[in-house]
Amino acid sequence: MIWLNTLIAQLLPMIPKSLVGIFAKQYIAGETLGQALDNIKALNDLKISATLDFLGEDPKNRADCQAAVAVYKHAIQEIHRQQLNSGVSLKPSHMGLKIDKLFCFDNLYDLLSHARKYTVFIRIDMEDVTLKEDTIDLYLKLKQEFENVGMVMQAYLRSAIDDMNRMIEQRANVRICKGAYYWEDRKIAYKDMRIINSSFTYLLEKLFLNHCFTGIATHDERLVFEAIKCIDKLGVSKGNYEFQMLYGVQENLRNIIRDHGHPIRVYVPFGKEWFAYAIRRLKENPKMVSYIFTNGIRRMLGH
Numbered sequence: 001m002i003w004l005n006t007l008i009a010q011l012l013p014m015i016p017k018s019l020v021g022i023f024a025k026q027y028i029a030g031e032t033l034g035q036a037l038d039n040i041k042a043l044n045d046l047k048i049s050a051t052l053d054f055l056g057e058d059p060k061n062r063a064d065c066q067a068a069v070a071v072y073k074h075a076i077q078e079i080h081r082q083q084l085n086s087g088v089s090l091k092p093s094h095m096g097l098k099i100d101k102l103f104c105f106d107n108l109y110d111l112l113s114h115a116r117k118y119t120v121f122i123r124i125d126m127e128d129v130t131l132k133e134d135t136i137d138l139y140l141k142l143k144q145e146f147e148n149v150g151m152v153m154q155a156y157l158r159s160a161i162d163d164m165n166r167m168i169e170q171r172a173n174v175r176i177c178k179g180a181y182y183w184e185d186r187k188i189a190y191k192d193m194r195i196i197n198s199s200f201t202y203l204l205e206k207l208f209l210n211h212c213f214t215g216i217a218t219h220d221e222r223l224v225f226e227a228i229k230c231i232d233k234l235g236v237s238k239g240n241y242e243f244q245m246l247y248g249v250q251e252n253l254r255n256i257i258r259d260h261g262h263p264i265r266v267y268v269p270f271g272k273e274w275f276a277y278a279i280r281r282l283k284e285n286p287k288m289v290s291y292i293f294t295n296g297i298r299r300m301l302g303h
């Protein structure tokens, strides 16, 4: 239904931001760090680990990026102080990749050194394809020095198999997801969900076979089943994988996976810059898609 996502994206600007905000709230763990940490504590009490994301992917200048680094540093200290079972996730653009790659590297290096002191793991999210090569390059450089760093692979990319082979050589710590930047060109990304799912399971199996730690990031129960089959077939140990889900999505499935003894982590985003993140989530929500679709059509017709 990628065509539908594209249509929804065109309709979304017609929906007032305040209305989008009402629906977006379910996906955001609060605007402040304190609220997000309280939510992580609640997840930990349910035997679910977390990865904390400070929202923001469009910093205007270096000062914005440095402010984000400061927030992450404080968050890492608090995770340690409160003994929370949580890592952090961050976007390279938030660390300045669109401004200057070396500046971004320095920010990541600084944060990873800080996180290492507090034994906190940092995962570098993957954004749209224009940032992919630089993100992989930064990751591989940082991995030479740090154990506490992981990256993300998007199964919808046609380059995913080649990229994965590079990751395997380096024994990377990888989160696999379908990919959220649905506007990628057909030359770059698969558009057929059956192929994306097949790519996801192929990448998963190959990473398992090569003993790379793998985060299985999906809410798609078919993929959860494929992953469980693969874990069983290859005898993957619990220390070598975990399921990952987004805050506010498919909590029932999340609890079922946990109750069957699989490790599970939730991605917990917080902050005032929730709009871009929320739009990606709303377009993936089948109920919201139909809601936004009917409202968008009504507005276009002037009702």
Ligand SMILES: Cc1cc2nc3c(=O)[nH]c(=O)nc-3n(C[C@H](O)[C@H](O)[C@H](O)COP(=O)(O)OP(=O)(O)OC[C@H]3O[C@@H](n4cnc5c(N)ncnc54)[C@H](O)[C@@H]3O)c2cc1C
Pocket: 124, 125, 126, 127, 152, 154, 175, 177, 178, 179, 180, 181, 217, 218, 219, 220, 221, 244, 245, 246, 249, 250, 266, 267, 280, 281, 282, 284, 285, 286
């Ligand atoms: C922990 C985690 C980290 C991620 N990191 C990245 C990243 O770094 N880069 C990147 O490009 N993408 C990332 N993603 C997003 C991912 O690429 C997908 O866009 C997203 O997870 C939806 O894909 P899906 O596998 O859940 O399958 P889908 O086919 O989209 O969803 C399967 C089912 O899950 C339910 N569902 C899914 N999303 C929602 C929602 N928002 N609201 C309500 N129900 C929903 C629906 O029932 C749907 O039918 C991440 C996802 C997770 C879980």
